[in-house]
Structure formats: structure tokens, C-alpha cells
Amino acid sequence: MSDLPGKFWREGSVWHVDTRGLPPPEPMVAILWHVENTPGPIIAHMDRDPVHLYPELAERGWHGELVAEAPGDTRLILRPAR
Amino acid sequence: MSMATSFLGGAKDRLLPASIPFRFFLAAALFHVAAWAELLLGAGELPGWAGGPGPVLAALHLATLGVFAMTAMGASYQLLPVVTRAALASTWPARGSFWLAAPGVLLLTWGMEAGLVAHMQIGAAMTGAGLLLFAGLTAVNLARAGSVAVIAAHGWAALGAVLVLAGLGLTLVWDFAGGFLADREGLARLHMVWAVFGFMGLLVAGFSMVLVPMFVLSRSLPARPGWAGLAMGLAGLAAASAGLWWVALAGAGGAAAAHLWLMRHAERNSMRRRLGLSFALLRGGRYILLIALAVTAVFWATAPIPNAPTLIGFLLVAGWLLTFLMAVLQRIMPFLASMHASGASGLPLLISELTAETPLRIHAFTHFAAIVLIAAGIVLSDTLVIRLGATSGLVGALAFAAFAVNVALKLRKAQKASRDIRRGKRVERRG
Numbered sequence: 001m002s003d004l005p006g007k008f009w010r011e012g013s014v015w016h017v018d019t020r021g022l023p024p025p026e027p028m029v030a031i032l033w034h035v036e037n038t039p040g041p042i043i044a045h046m047d048r049d050p051v052h053l054y055p056e057l058a059e060r061g062w063h064g065e066l067v068a069e070a071p072g073d074t075r076l077i078l079r080p081a082r
Numbered sequence: 083m084s085m086a087t088s089f090l091g092g093a094k095d096r097l098l099p100a101s102i103p104f105r106f107f108l109a110a111a112l113f114h115v116a117a118w119a120e121l122l123l124g125a126g127e128l129p130g131w132a133g134g135p136g137p138v139l140a141a142l143h144l145a146t147l148g149v150f151a152m153t154a155m156g157a158s159y160q161l162l163p164v165v166t167r168a169a170l171a172s173t174w175p176a177r178g179s180f181w182l183a184a185p186g187v188l189l190l191t192w193g194m195e196a197g198l199v200a201h202m203q204i205g206a207a208m209t210g211a212g213l214l215l216f217a218g219l220t221a222v223n224l225a226r227a228g229s230v231a232v233i234a235a236h237g238w239a240a241l242g243a244v245l246v247l248a249g250l251g252l253t254l255v256w257d258f259a260g261g262f263l264a265d266r267e268g269l270a271r272l273h274m275v276w277a278v279f280g281f282m283g284l285l286v287a288g289f290s291m292v293l294v295p296m297f298v299l300s301r302s303l304p305a306r307p308g309w310a311g312l313a314m315g316l317a318g319l320a321a322a323s324a325g326l327w328w329v330a331l332a333g334a335g336g337a338a339a340a341h342l343w344l345m346r347h348a349e350r351n352s353m354r355r356r357l358g359l360s361f362a363l364l365r366g367g368r369y370i371l372l373i374a375l376a377v378t379a380v381f382w383a384t385a386p387i388p389n390a391p392t393l394i395g396f397l398l399v400a401g402w403l404l405t406f407l408m409a410v411l412q413r414i415m416p417f418l419a420s421m422h423a424s425g426a427s428g429l430p431l432l433i434s435e436l437t438a439e440t441p442l443r444i445h446a447f448t449h450f451a452a453i454v455l456i457a458a459g460i461v462l463s464d465t466l467v468i469r470l471g472a473t474s475g476l477v478g479a480l481a482f483a484a485f486a487v488n489v490a491l492k493l494r495k496a497q498k499a500s501r502d503i504r505r506g507k508r509v510e511r512r513g
Contacts, residue, residue, distance in 0.1 A: 005301055023230060024165055025296040029353060032299060036353075051097055051164060052296065055420035058430045 006030040018045040020072065028053050035062055035078065042078040043067075049074055098160055100422040100497070102176050104490055106156025107415055109184050110407075111486035113148025115479040117141050118452070120195065122472035128396075128456075129389045129463040133270050135202075135258070140195035145399055147187045147209055150282050153407045155179060155216050157289065158237075160418060162220060165292050166227030166234065175219045183212025190255075199259045206255040210248045217241045232308040236288025239316060243280025247273055275322045278398050279315065279334055286406055287311055287341045294345055297360070297413055298352035303344050311340030328382070335375050342368055359439075359446055363409035366450060370401030393460045400475075401453045408449065408482060412442055415489045423496035431496050438488050441481040448478030 005026035007018040015038050019027035027046055031053060034042050040062070044050075049069065057064055061081050068075040121128070124137030131138045159176045163169050170176065190205025192198070221241055227234045250273040257263045291303050318333020345368065349357070374397035381390040416436035423431045455471030458464075 003301075023302045024292060025299070026302050028296065029299050029301060033353060051421055052417075054430050055417055055433050058420065059433050 004030050004033055008034065013041075015040075015042045016045065017042055020045055020047050025052070028056065031078070032056055032060070035060055040079045044076045044078060046074045046076070047072055050076075097421065098163075098170065098173060098176070100418065100493060102173060102180075103156040103160040103418060104415075104493070105180050105184075106152045106159075107411060108486055108490055109180070110149045110152035110156070110411065111479075111483045113144050113152060113187065114404075114408075115476065115483050116191075117144035117148060118472055118475040118479045120144055120191070121456075122469060122476060123195075125459075125468040125472055126465045128468055129392060129460050129465075131392050133267065135194050135197040137195055140191040142395075142399065143187070143191050143194060145404060146277055146282075147183070148191070150403055150407060151183065151187075151209075151213065153411055154282070154285050155183070155212075157410065157414060158216070158220055158285075161289070161292070161414075162223050162237070165230055166223055170219060171222045172219075175215045179212040179215040179219070181212075182208050182215065186210075186212055199255075202255045202258060206252055210252055213244055213248055217244055230292070232305040232312070233288050233291055235309070236284050236291075236312055239312060240281050240284040240288065243276050243284060243319070247276040247281055250276065272323060274395065275330070276319065278403065279322075279337075280319050282403050283334075283337070284312070284315060286403070287315065287337065289410075290341065290345060293410065293414075294348045294364075298348055298357060299354050300348045300351040303348055307340045307344050311337045311344070314340065331375065331378055331382070338371055338375060342372075359442055360409040360413045363405050363412075363446060363449075367402050367405035367409065370397055370405065370453065374398045374402060387461065388463065389460045393457060396456060396460060397453075400456070405449065405453070408445065412437075412445075412482075412485065415486060419489050419493040419496075423493050423500070431492070436489050436492050438485050441485040441488075444481035445478040445485070448474045448481070452478060 005019070005022050008030070009016050015034055017030055017034050019030050022030070027044075027050060031042070031044050031050075035057065044064075048071075049066065054064070057078065058081075062078055063081045064076045064078045066074070066076055118141075120137045120141035124131075124141060127136060128138055133139070155176075159170065186205045186208030188205070189201050190209055193201030193203075193205055220237065224234050224237045224241075250269060253263070254266070254270055254273060257266055263269055287308070291308055294300075295302055314333045314336035316333075318330045318337060321327075321329035321333055345364075349361075374394055377387065377390065377397065378394050381387050381394070387393065416433045419436045420430045420433045423436070452471045452475030455474060456468050459466075459468035459471055
């Protein structure tokens with residue numbers, strides 16, 4: 001886990017993954033590692049709306065909700081799809 | 083905001099309409115079929131082929147311009163804005179480049195097959211104009227790229243190479259009418275070197291630094307080997323242009339070694355347990371590149387390899403680049419379709435629902451069989467073995483075209499269903 005790109009921390013049952021400033025494809029790598037290794041939910045802090053992440057999330061049975069979108073600070077809540 | 087709406091909203095500036103990349107990919111799949119069919123027609127003249135109009139020249143350009151350039155253009159338009167974090171300045175040049183290049187390739191290769199100089203000239207001018215539009219639009223995008231310097235540098239170098247190879251290509255076509263070149267064979271060799279190692283080789287090396295880590299889910303690759311590979315590749319191209327062929331081969335070998343080291347690094351650090359069929363093709367293509375470079379060195383060291391120049395050209399074009407591009411296409415077509423298509427739930431369609439394993443397995447098997455048979459046929463000067471190989475390649479290309487059309491049809495169906503749902507919701511709200 002120490003090799004993972006980005007910053008991550010836990011608040012209660014929610015994992016936060018901060019990938020701001022990372023080059024592609026590191027944001028996707030960091031988030032998918034957490035998707036595969038935590039039960040969710042995850043709050044992802046990103047530079048921008050991650051177009052390439054959505055097909056990979058859907059493939060893993062997860063979905064995301066955009067909760068804030070500003071240049072350089074986009075946040076998504078990721079959860080397993082019901 | 084649901085994922086589907088956020089996906090279509092915030093990302094819209096960097097996500098082109100699906101019709102733009104898909105028209106290039108579908109054209110590439112069709113030109114792929116035509117390339118193998120032309121090679122089957124020209125099987126008899128392949129072993130000793132030394133240039134000149136006919137089916138072999140047409141097959142070569144159906145592969146390089148029809149498959150390679152079309153795939154490179156479609157993939158660059160869609161992926162570069164995401165990598166460079168800068169939206170395309172405008173979409174009309176992307177559409178325009180297709181409507182110049184696709185009919186241009188058809189006309190050019192028809193002229194090459196039948197020896198019709200006017201067709202070749204008009205086709206070459208149209209294809210060149212399409213490539214120029216592509217180069218201009220990509221240059222504007224690269225100029226706005228703040229990060230990923232090593233990838234942008236590969237892009238700039240590839241754009242420079244496309245101008246050189248297009249200039250050489252147009253000169254060669256006009257020479258068919260005028261016969262003004264003193265050393266046509268030397269210029270044709272240089273045209274091929276700039277096409278294979280310049281435009282396509284540099285794009286393969288640059289895009290692989292983003293695409294392969296994305297496919298295998300590994301961390302981004304170290305930049306230093308990428309810069310070293312680029313420097314050696316460019317030195318090799320300069321040496322080839324100056325006629326220093328051994329230095330050129332050393333440059334190509336160094337660039338290939340840097341590329342292979344980076345790809346191995348990405349695969350070793352992969353988060354995916356199974357890399358799948360496309361990686362069998364990617365690895366196979368890399369091994370064939372090494373074999374081609376080794377055959378070149380052995381041949382230049384005066385070993386008697388029958389029909390060596392044709393063998394080397396075939397290994398580079400069909401064995402390395404075609405294998406690489408088919409691997410990339412089979413990964414990115416379902417991936418991009420998934421980004422563009424929402425299912426009934428409003429979520430993206432699964433990549434696994436959009437792909438089709440059987441045609442891809444048929445393609446992989448018949449493609450490698452074709453490479454082995456045709457390479458053997460060239461060395462043995464055996465037309466029957468080459469015909470068998472070209473037939474195998476044609477079967478594989480038809481299977482690949484079935485896969486590509488299937489992805490496009492599923493995308494179209496999903497987009498139509500999504501539009502119908504949105505229309506239904508609007509009617510409900512009004513009611």
C-alpha cells in the first residue's frame with residue numbers, strides 16, 4: 001500500500017483517496033486499488049472528472065456520484081452498485 | 083448527479099463525439115481486410131519485390147496509410163486531449179482529415195494496384211492533405227500540454243516525421259509520371275524508414291508510455307528511459323537520412339531496447355492478474371521487432387538470407403506494427419464505446435458486454451499463422467506458402483472486422499436507447 005500513488009486516509013467507515021496533481025494513469029490506479037480492496041464508500045479527490053475511470057468502475061460493479069466539481073478539485077463518492 | 087450524467091457533463095470537453103474516433107477505427111478495420119486481400123493477389127511477386135506499382139505496393143499502403151495512419155489519427159484525436167488535459171481546438175478538422183485521408187487512401191492504392199498515375203497523384207495529394215490537417219490539430223493540442231513532457235516530445239517528433247515521409251511519398255508518386263529521380267530506390271527506402279521508425283515508431287513508443295500503464299493498471303513510467311529511447315530513435319533517423327546505415331540500426335536497436343524495458347517495467351508492476359489476448363499480441367509484436375532488427379544486422383554482415391529486404395520490411399510492417407495496432411484497437415474500441423454508451427440503468431455499458439472474444443481469438447491465431455507462413459514463403463520463394471499465409475491473414479482480418487462492427491453496432495444501439503429514455507423523461511415532465 002505504501003507504493004500506491006496519491007494520499008489516502010480514513011474517516012469513520014469512509015476512505016478518502018486524493019489523486020490531485022498525479023499524472024495519468026496514476027489516479028485510476030490509486031482509486032481502483034481501493035475499489036478492489038475496501039468495501040466502500042470511497043471519496044475520491046481529483047483534478048478533473050475522470051473519463052477513463054467510469055468503464056473500469058462499471059466493470060467492477062461500482063458506481064460513482066459527482067458531489068463537487070471545480071477546476072483542480074473534483075470530488076466523487078464511489079460505492080458498490082446495488 | 084448520477085455517474086452517467088456527471089460522465090457526460092464534466093468530461094464532455096475532453097470526450098469527442100463517438101462518431102469521430104469510430105469512423106477512423108472502422109475504416110482501419112476495412113482497410114485491414116483489403117490489405118490482406120491485395121497481398122493474396124500479389125503473392126507471386128512478393129519474394130523478389132523491389133518496389134513499383136502492383137498489388138504488393140497497394141497492400142503495403144493499405145496497411146500503412148489505411149490501417150496505421152487511420153488508427154493513429156482516431157486514437158490521437160480521442161486520447162491526446164485526455165493525456166494533455168487540453169480539449170481539441172475544434173472538431174471539424176478531425177472530421178475533415180477523415181474525409182480527405184480515407185477516400186485518398188482508396189484512390190492512391192487503387193492507382194498503385196492498377197498502375198494509374200493520375201489516381202495515385204490525386205490520392206496521394208488528398209491523403210497528404212488529411213495528414214497535414216491531423217498534424218496541425220495535434221500540434222495545437224500538444225502546444226497546450228503542460229505536463230507529460232516526454233510523451234508530448236514523442237508526439238512532436240512523430241509530427242515532424244509525418245511531414246518528412248509525406249514529402250518523400252509525394253515525390254515518389256510524382257516520379258512515377260516524370261521519372262526525374264536519380265536514386266528512386268534510395269528515396270523509397272528512406273520513405274519507408276521515416277514511416278516505420280519515424281511516424282509510427284515514435285507514436286508507438288510515446289502512446290505506449292500512457293496506454294500500456296493504463297491497460298495493465300501500473301504506476302506511470304519513469305521518464306528517463308523514454309527520453310533516452312527518443313534520443314536514440316531520432317539519432318537513428320538522422321543517420322539513416324545521411325546513409326550511415328549501421329549507426330541507424332544501432333539507434334533503432336537502442337530505442338527498441340528502451341521501449342521494451344519500459345513495457346516490461348509496466349507489466350511487472352501491473353495490478354491486473356490477467357492481461358488477456360491483446361497482451362499476447364503486444365508481446366508478440368515486440369518480439370517480431372527484435373527479430374526484424376536481428377535479421378537486418380545478420381544480413382548486413384553479409385549472411386546470405388534469401389529475399390532479406392522484403393523479409394525485413396514484412397516483419398516490421400505486418401509483424402511488429404500491424405500486430406501492435408490490432409492489439410491496441412481491440413482494447414480501446416470497447417473501452418471508448420463503454421465511455422460513450424449508457425445502458426438502461428444510466429450506467430456505462432460493461433467493456434466485457436461490448437467485446438467479442440471468439441472473433442478476437444480467431445484473429446490472433448490466424449494473424450500469427452500468417453506472419454510465420456509469409457515470412458517462410460518469402461525466404462523459400464514459395465508462392466503457395468505465401469498464399470496460404472495471406473489467406474490466413476485475410477480470415478483474421480475478416481474476424482477482426484466482425485468484432486469492430488459488432489462494437490460499433492452495440493454502441494449505436496445503446497446510444498439510441500439512451501436518447502429514447504431521455505426523450506421519454508422529457509415527455510413525462512411535460513405531461
